[in-house]
Structure formats: C-alpha cells, structure tokens
Amino acid sequence: MPQRKTQPQRASAPGRRRELLSLAAEVFAAHGYDATTVRRIADEAGMLAGSLYYHFDSKESMLDEILSTFLDELWEGYDTVLAAGLGPRETIEALVTESFREIDRHRAAVAIYQKESRQLAAQPRFRYLTVSQERFERAWLGTLERGVADGCFRADLDVRLAYRFVRDTVWVAASWYRPGGGHTPEEIARQYLSMVLDGIAVRA
Template identity: 35%
Template sequence: MTSTDAATKADVAARPKRGGGRDRRGELIAIASELFAERGFLATTIRDIADAAGIQSGSLYHHFTSKESMVEELLADYWTTLLQRYREVVDSEPDATKATRGLVRASVLLLDECALALRVMLNDWTYLSETFPFMEESLAECQAIWLDVIERGVAEGSLSSEVDATICYRTVMASVSGTARWFRPEGKVSVEALADDMANIFMSGFAARS
C-alpha cells in the first residue's frame, strides 16, 4: 500500500458514518471521485475504490453497476449546475456586458464547488465524452448561451466586434479548464477573488474600443 492509499483510507475511516443507503451511495461517489481526479478515471479500478472505502469490491455492486455509473453522476451534476448558473445569469442580467462578466464568474466559481468533476474531465475528456453524449450536448448548450450574449453585446456596441465570438468563448473556457489544474480553494487566493480577477482580464479584452 502506498502512502497515498494509506492516507485515503485513513481519511475515509475518520469520516462520520451516516445512515441510509442514499447517504452511503453519496459517500462512495465522493471517494471514487477523489481517486478519478487524482489517478485518472481509466487508471482507477473498482478494487481501488473499494479499498479506499474499506469494503469488498463486490459490495460496490450493491450500489452501482460499474465505475462508469459512478462517474456519470459526478459529471451530470457538474453540467446541470453549470447550465443552471448560466441561465440564472442571463435571466437576471439584461445588460450584455454585465451578463458576459457574470458568465465568466459563474464558470470560475465552479472551480471550488465542482473541482473534482473538472479535474476528472481534464484527465479523460475523450473517453468520457464518447461514453456520455450528454457532455457534448451540454457543452453545445453552454456555447449557444455564450454566443447569444456576446453577439447581443456586439450588436449593442458594448462588446468589441474585432474578435470572433466563438474565439472569445473558447478562450474563456480553455482558461477556466486549465486553471482547474492548479487552483486550490484552500490556497492564498479565494475562488471569489479569482473569479473577479479573471472577469476583469477577459472583460478588458472584450470591451468595445471607443
């Protein structure tokens, strides 16, 4: 057993035991998600998850049909949350510039709330997106929301027409995804401060020049 495995098992043992099958299911998803984020989804086995949870491998099948069914819940929750936040921004902010800033901030804030899901996707995007079509479908919906807001801002004259809207969107998404590799919420910079800084950086580039 490696020191990492020992630390994981010790952490699991220290967690308070909760009653109910649904609570146990959530605990197992949390344990599996930590391993998927650390080692990669493809490199993590059912036995790895069971060992970290302190149970027999066969016991996992009382809750899940496969490790794919475990990661599916993690990823579905991320995309559902992201799209919900985007819709809230668009519905509450008619000003295109402020809505664009809000979309940047919403994306960054999930680096804390959905950190494991983001790291899992960074590790194994190709396999996971081919396995779960809802990921590409959700990504397409995200892009549609972004492009609608940016193009509205360009039409209003508040956002620059010099940069293609799709390039703007993809640049933000690539930057946020890359940040998930190094950002840790417990570090010196809070996720709120990071969201504000990244929004300021991007909005200075998006703004129309007078």
C-alpha cells in the first residue's frame, strides 16, 4: 500500500485525511477553535472522538495542517502574481483577485486565520504565521509604495494605513462570503477594486 512520505505520522488514506480536515475546518470556522470540541468534529465525521487520533495527533495539529495548507496555496498564487512583473496597480488588482479566489477555495481556513492567527502566532509551532504575515506586508506595502512613486496611487496617503485598509477590506470578506452565493470571486474582486481604487463617492 503506498505510504506517501508526505503524510505525517501514521498514514491514512489521503482522501479520508483531507475529508476530515475539511470537516474540522468547517467546524472551527463556525464555532471558533477553542469552542470546538474534538467530539464535535468526530460526530460530524460519524466516528468517536478517540478515533480522530488515528489520523491526527492532536486537535492543534489539525488546525496546523488546515492553516499551513491554506497558506501554502495562497503563496503559490501570490508568488505567481508577484513574479509576473506587473505594474503596481495591476499587481494590486491581481493580488486582490487572487485573494478572493483563495477565500472562495478556503473560506473556512481564511475565517479561522482571521480569528485565531494573532493568538496562535505567539506559539512557536505557529511561527510560520508571523513569517507569512511579514512577507504579506512586504508584498502589499512595497507595491503600494511603488505605486505612489509611480504616480499611480495618491501621494497624500499614509501608506501603512492604506495597507491595512486594503488588507482588512479584502480578508474580512471571508467572514460573510458564502461560495455559490450569486457572486463569483472575480466579480466581488472587481467591485472591491472599484471601491478601493476609485472610492464610493461620485467624482467631482
């Protein structure tokens, strides 16, 4: 039986594993990590609480795998965008669009990330959250600064504030976004970009 070395600890059919993680992510997102009992996840999976430990070695390691899988995929997308050599405005557009696509694909993980990452980042095990966040900041902040230098973004903005503004604006969407709810990620991205770039007020 193929034992993928990628799999941590005991091997379990990669399919089952992913299925369980997806389930867990859903529950974590809905009720919060702390408030979610292992039993709740097991119930949802139709097994007993203890049985989950055949697949994962702790509740925390499920969380870990959910978040790191999400971040891996996120950075794959981001890196492609950042390597494309686009201008600042196009880069922002592409990043925002990519972000909404990730929200679409990993809604639960994103919601968990939003809610728990600050606390988690303090633990050594989740150091990578901090690392990712710093890369994130450099990417966005750098692009905004290039844009200001370029003259395509307004020069009178506090760039750090603008960074937070854009960042939050996008990611909080995960808290209300429901996939298959009329809007495709691309549509939402377009609308958001329109607001972020040009504002909601009518031009004078």
